[in-house]
Amino acid sequence: RKEVEQDPGPFNVPEGATVAFNCTYSNSASQSFFWYRQDCRKEPKLLMSVYSSGNEDGRFTAQLNRASQYISLLIRDSKLSDSATYLCVVNAAGGGNKLTFGTGTQLKVEL
Amino acid sequence: SAVISQKPSRDICQRGTSLTIQCQVDSQVTMMFWYRQQPGQSLTLIATANQGSEATYESGFVIDKFPISRPNLTFSTLTVSNMSPEDSSIYLCSVQGGVTEAFFGQGTRLTVV
Numbered sequence: 633r634k635e636v637e638q639d640p641g642p643f644n645v646p647e648g649a650t651v652a653f654n655c656t657y658s659n660s661a662s663q664s665f666f667w668y669r670q671d672c673r674k675e676p677k678l679l680m681s682v683y684s685s686g687n688e689d690g691r692f693t694a695q696l697n698r699a700s701q702y703i704s705l706l707i708r709d710s711k712l713s714d715s716a717t718y719l720c721v722v723n724a725a726g727g728g729n730k731l732t733f734g735t736g737t738q739l740k741v742e743l
Numbered sequence: 744s745a746v747i748s749q750k751p752s753r754d755i756c757q758r759g760t761s762l763t764i765q766c767q768v769d770s771q772v773t774m775m776f777w778y779r780q781q782p783g784q785s786l787t788l789i790a791t792a793n794q795g796s797e798a799t800y801e802s803g804f805v806i807d808k809f810p811i812s813r814p815n816l817t818f819s820t821l822t823v824s825n826m827s828p829e830d831s832s833i834y835l836c837s838v839q840g841g842v843t844e845a846f847f848g849q850g851t852r853l854t855v856v
Binding site: 666668673674675676677678681719721730731732733734735736 | 776784785786787788791835839844845847848849850852
């Protein structure tokens with residue numbers, strides 16, 4: 633089983649739609665969780681951290697379910713500019729600074 | 744935040760040769776990380792580079808193939824040695840603020856022919 637698993641997509645949605653991505657992680661000792669965005673041929677950039685209480689940043693909402701070991705990202709009112717690959721990232725087993733990346737979920741927002 | 748300058752941005756190399764990738768950070772950092780992203784895949788950590796000590800390699804990666812230098816707190820190099828087509832990938836360097844946000848260089852797109 634992969635340490636971090638995501639549905640690779642692609643998710644093709646119309647502009648204005650709401651879309652949700654899930655990610656599961658295998659190590660229950662993981663402490664920190666993130667969503668990164670990677671545009672085509674670009675480096676990944678942090679979209680948002682995921683807190684136990686859930687957090688929201690504008691149209692983006694991230695949630696963590698420790699019992700089920702999954703993380704979610706909800707994007708409301710999708711924009712064309714949201715088209716990208718979204719990477720689920722978890723700090724490696726045992727803590728420290730190592731990050732484990734999911735394979736990413738590709739989102740395409742269309743007119 | 745941190746700004747990382749990585750070069751070259753891309754290269755096409757003959758098999759059997761070596762390529763050295765450089766990363767320069769705009770601030771002093773204890774650890775730098777080197778990742779590989781193969782086509783259609785996510786990022787895989789190659790090694791962690793600490794200044795003043797040997798790099799720590801992840802399973803499946805060895806120093807002879809991917810020697811790393813870390814001469815000071817703002818600079819690191821990764822060499823891909825004796826390249827084969829299977830080494831064609833994007834290589835990224837990264838720094839982190841503890842277990843928080845990771846910042847990446849722009850990546851080096853390597854094609855081995």
